[in-house]
Amino acid sequence: MVINNKERAEMLRQLAGTNVSLCIQCGRCSANCPVAWKMDVLPHRFVYELLNGGNVDVLLEAKSPWKCLSCFSCAERCPKGVSPAAIMEAVRLTHIRAQGNNKLNPADLENYDDKMPQQAIVAAFRKFNK
Amino acid sequence: MQKIGVFVCWCGSNIAGTVDVAAVVEAVKKIPDVAYAVDYKYMCSEEGQKIIKDAVEEYGLDRIVVCSCSPRMHEATFRKCAESIGINPYMVEIANIREQCSWVLKDVKVATEKAIQLAKAAIAKVRFNNPLHPGQSQVVKRALVIGGGIAGIQTALDIADAGYKVDILEKEPTIGGKMAQIDKTFPTLDCSACILTPKMVDAACHENITIHTYSDLEAVSGYVGNFDVTIRKKARSVKADICSGCGICTEKCPARKTPSEFDEGLRNRGAIYIPFAQAIPKVPVIDREACLKFKTGKCGVCSIVCPNGAIDYTQEDELITEKYGAIVLATGFELIDLENYGNLGYGRSKNVITSMQLERLTNAAGPTEGHLVCPASGKEPKSVVIVSCVGSRDTSGRGKTYCSKVCCMYNAKHAMYIREKYPNVDVTVFYIDVRTPGKGFDEFQRRAVEEYGVHYVRGQVGKIMSDKEGNLTVFASDLNSGRHLMLNPDLVVLACAVKPAKDARKLASMLTASIDTNDFYVEAHPKLRPVESPTAGIFLSGMCQGPKDIPETVSQAGAAAAKVIGLLAKDKLMTNPCTAKCNEQICSGCLTCTNVCPYGAISGVEKEVVTLNGTREKRVVAVVNEALCQGCGACTVACPSASMDLQGFTNKQILAEVDALC
Ligand SMILES: Cc1cc2nc3c(=O)[nH]c(=O)nc-3n(C[C@H](O)[C@H](O)[C@H](O)COP(=O)(O)OP(=O)(O)OC[C@H]3O[C@@H](n4cnc5c(N)ncnc54)[C@H](O)[C@@H]3O)c2cc1C
Numbered sequence: 001m002v003i004n005n006k007e008r009a010e011m012l013r014q015l016a017g018t019n020v021s022l023c024i025q026c027g028r029c030s031a032n033c034p035v036a037w038k039m040d041v042l043p044h045r046f047v048y049e050l051l052n053g054g055n056v057d058v059l060l061e062a063k064s065p066w067k068c069l070s071c072f073s074c075a076e077r078c079p080k081g082v083s084p085a086a087i088m089e090a091v092r093l094t095h096i097r098a099q100g101n102n103k104l105n106p107a108d109l110e111n112y113d114d115k116m117p118q119q120a121i122v123a124a125f126r127k128f129n130k
Numbered sequence: 131m132q133k134i135g136v137f138v139c140w141c142g143s144n145i146a147g148t149v150d151v152a153a154v155v156e157a158v159k160k161i162p163d164v165a166y167a168v169d170y171k172y173m174c175s176e177e178g179q180k181i182i183k184d185a186v187e188e189y190g191l192d193r194i195v196v197c198s199c200s201p202r203m204h205e206a207t208f209r210k211c212a213e214s215i216g217i218n219p220y221m222v223e224i225a226n227i228r229e230q231c232s233w234v235l236k237d238v239k240v241a242t243e244k245a246i247q248l249a250k251a252a253i254a255k256v257r258f259n260n261p262l263h264p265g266q267s268q269v270v271k272r273a274l275v276i277g278g279g280i281a282g283i284q285t286a287l288d289i290a291d292a293g294y295k296v297d298i299l300e301k302e303p304t305i306g307g308k309m310a311q312i313d314k315t316f317p318t319l320d321c322s323a324c325i326l327t328p329k330m331v332d333a334a335c336h337e338n339i340t341i342h343t344y345s346d347l348e349a350v351s352g353y354v355g356n357f358d359v360t361i362r363k364k365a366r367s368v369k370a371d372i373c374s375g376c377g378i379c380t381e382k383c384p385a386r387k388t389p390s391e392f393d394e395g396l397r398n399r400g401a402i403y404i405p406f407a408q409a410i411p412k413v414p415v416i417d418r419e420a421c422l423k424f425k426t427g428k429c430g431v432c433s434i435v436c437p438n439g440a441i442d443y444t445q446e447d448e449l450i451t452e453k454y455g456a457i458v459l460a461t462g463f464e465l466i467d468l469e470n471y472g473n474l475g476y477g478r479s480k481n482v483i484t485s486m487q488l489e490r491l492t493n494a495a496g497p498t499e500g501h502l503v504c505p506a507s508g509k510e511p512k513s514v515v516i517v518s519c520v521g522s523r524d525t526s527g528r529g530k531t532y533c534s535k536v537c538c539m540y541n542a543k544h545a546m547y548i549r550e551k552y553p554n555v556d557v558t559v560f561y562i563d564v565r566t567p568g569k570g571f572d573e574f575q576r577r578a579v580e581e582y583g584v585h586y587v588r589g590q591v592g593k594i595m596s597d598k599e600g601n602l603t604v605f606a607s608d609l610n611s612g613r614h615l616m617l618n619p620d621l622v623v624l625a626c627a628v629k630p631a632k633d634a635r636k637l638a639s640m641l642t643a644s645i646d647t648n649d650f651y652v653e654a655h656p657k658l659r660p661v662e663s664p665t666a667g668i669f670l671s672g673m674c675q676g677p678k679d680i681p682e683t684v685s686q687a688g689a690a691a692a693k694v695i696g697l698l699a700k701d702k703l704m705t706n707p708c709t710a711k712c713n714e715q716i717c718s719g720c721l722t723c724t725n726v727c728p729y730g731a732i733s734g735v736e737k738e739v740v741t742l743n744g745t746r747e748k749r750v751v752a753v754v755n756e757a758l759c760q761g762c763g764a765c766t767v768a769c770p771s772a773s774m775d776l777q778g779f780t781n782k783q784i785l786a787e788v789d790a791l792c
Pocket residue numbers: 276277278279280281282299300301302305306307308309312314315316317345346347460461462463464485486489536540543631632633634637671672673674678679680681683
């Protein structure tokens with residue numbers, strides 16, 4: 001199945017769950033990001049491509065999501081309540097999912113340490129179990 | 131037998147595009163007492179009104195139902211039409227089949243069905259209509275303008291020039307408002323004081339204008355044409371009639387720890403002070419919270435130095451009562467607090483200032499005599515960053531959702547001030563959009579770039595950090611190049627959002643004027659009645675109605691004055707006869723209604739009434755003052771014995787409407 005850019009943009013939007021249409025492209029997220037100076041593609045661009053540009057490749061190829069600290073400064077300072085951090089996370093998830101058949105098998109749960117926090121297990125399902 | 135005429139309007143295709151008007155006519159014709167029904171393209175037109183008049187004559191109609199647009203649009207038109215052929219105007223009912231039907235529905239079948247229902251309800255109501263007759267009330271030929279900024283001054287001057295008395299009520303010790311603080315004004319860059327102070331003087335000298343400064347609105351009652359107002363003239367502690375305004379007291383006052391409001395905290399003022407040199411009146415006030423005499427009982431320097439013996443520590447607030455025909459709100463604006471924008475460093479670094487502070491720093495009469503310096507070091511800056519939209523266009527809950535409208539223009543102005551006087555200072559403006567519509571406005575902003583070499587960077591400032599010496603580091607984004615920037619300007623200017631005056635909401639409730647979620651006063655109609663409040667007799671002028679610059683403020687001020695003059699020129703006003711009426715026979719005198727009436731129109735009166743079984747007895751009943759009643763109907767629903775009824779909207783009429791629908 002060939003997935004075009006429009007569909008991939010929609011998938012990313014859904015994964016991110018933040019309303020990109022609120023963005024006024026002010027750039028405050030990028031200005032506030034503590035690691036923006038290390039990023040190849042700035043946070044506001046992640047919102048922009050999902051809103052108008054549709055160039056999802058540029059987001060998926062960017063190194064920025066791996067520099068992102070998930071500190072949420074961008075979301076905190078956004079005047080419109082958009083969360084670029086959520087899109088960073090969506091891009092990371094997309095990569096992880098694309099790694100193929102590394103699903104977490106519920107049967108394997110027995111082999112995990114009892115002390116493993118429930119939240120981590122749930123998170124692992126979310127990340128590895130498409 | 132009643133003879134009802136039903137007139138169904140197409141409103142071009144506005145109604146007829148979605149509602150089958152012919153089907154509505156057919157349906158209503160079947161209703162008993164409907165003597166005539168017809169549809170027409172534009173009922174409000176001369177031709178349409180003629181159809182109504184002809185039908186009244188031909189069929190002897192005594193009641194009229196018009197199925198058309200909202201009664202807000204044309205109820206008055208059709209009432210006048212009825213009156214012209216001898217039918218009481220209150221025998222007309224409107225079924226709103228446009229705003230409440232054709233505009234909100236898409237399906238012709240559904241819309242037609244609803245239009246028929248609405249017509250039926252109006253017909254059911256009109257059966258119970260009674261002729262009503264408006265009363266008359268006097269108009270007091272005097273206006274009150276609340277707020278003495280450029281808006282209030284201009285409105286007052288225009289009303290006064292037309293020959294009516296006007297009082298200006300200003301809370302500060304002087305009139306002038308924000309315009310008095312501004313250095314030069316866009317788009318012409320003329321000196322603000324040079325164009326404002328002549329107007330202030332004109333107002334002060336005008337035989338028809340009385341100015342009450344350092345005063346608050348204490349109480350208001352009454353209604354259009356007849357407002358009773360109490361003004362609290364706060365104690366200045368200075369006898370205005372003997373003070374010569376020499377200012378010696380303000381120089382010698384030793385209590386100098388209070389930041390000057392007029393200079394935006396960039397210098398301190400004495401406890402006794404005159405806000406600025408051209409203040410009107412030029413009479414100081416003692417700020418009793420700061421004054422040593424009031425705090426400790428010691429000092430009294432001002433009374434010693436005053437050559438005229440004008441200081442009076444025992445002066446008390448004075449209450450003035452006056453009657454007015456009209457009230458104009460011109461309370462202007464303030465800048466938002468920046469407490470939610472801690473990342474921008476305001477308050478932590480003295481070198482981060484607001485745009486209004488910059489106005490004071492560049493003003494020749496300001497704290498630095500117009501020398502632009504960094505407040506922390508006192509040195510001239512080498513580079514300046516201007517940040518637009520601080521707290522504007524922000525829906526996150528921290529700032530204001532609207533665009534403040536004036537900052538894009540004053541940012542360009544500020545950049546030009548600086549580059550003009552200090553060509554070596556680098557100025558960078560960070561912007562989201564540059565919004566400069568208006569005559570000569572875009573050209574003005576472009577001059578900043580083309581002639582003055584101001585850098586405009588599309589992007590925003592994130593964090594501003596300051597070290598111990600006050601050196602600033604600014605993190606920002608440059609969206610066009612996709613770069614993250616780190617700058618070290620010496621001075622940062624924040625163009626922060628405007629907001630309505632602090633007391634706007636309080637005044638709105640005192641005057642029952644409407645206000646929006648941002649506390650800006652609401653106009654009666656955003657397009658067609660922009661300077662009137664929905665409350666009769668209350669008018670709006672200037673920034674208190676929404677962000678606007680001086681040219682717009684002055685035009686609106688003139689428009690508000692024209693409306694006031696139109697009102698004061700009338701000798702008598704027709705009152706709305708749709709007021710509440712108490713059925714004294716069944717009123718139990720519980721007076722629940724007096725508590726719910728927002729206009730204080732009802733009072734309990736002891737009088738002799740005829741009871742239901744015909745006997746006479748003396749007891750307390752509710753009595754409505756028709757002049758005060760605005761016909762809101764709150765009392766009619768509150769009354770436990772159903773003795774309150776709203777004329778024109780009686781319980782019988784409303785229930786008949788509901789019955790027709792169900
Ligand atoms: C930094 C800055 C620069 C600007 N530069 C320009 C420019 O160059 N050109 C331009 O066209 N516009 C400019 N403006 C806009 C301009 O300031 C406004 O358009 C104008 O001042 C609005 O006038 P106003 O009378 O409505 O309000 P204000 O000037 O705010 O006056 C309102 C008055 O009402 C009084 N008041 C408030 N509440 C009460 C109350 N409860 N009772 C009694 N009195 C009350 C206030 O004390 C004040 O005196 C600038 C604005 C800012 C912030």
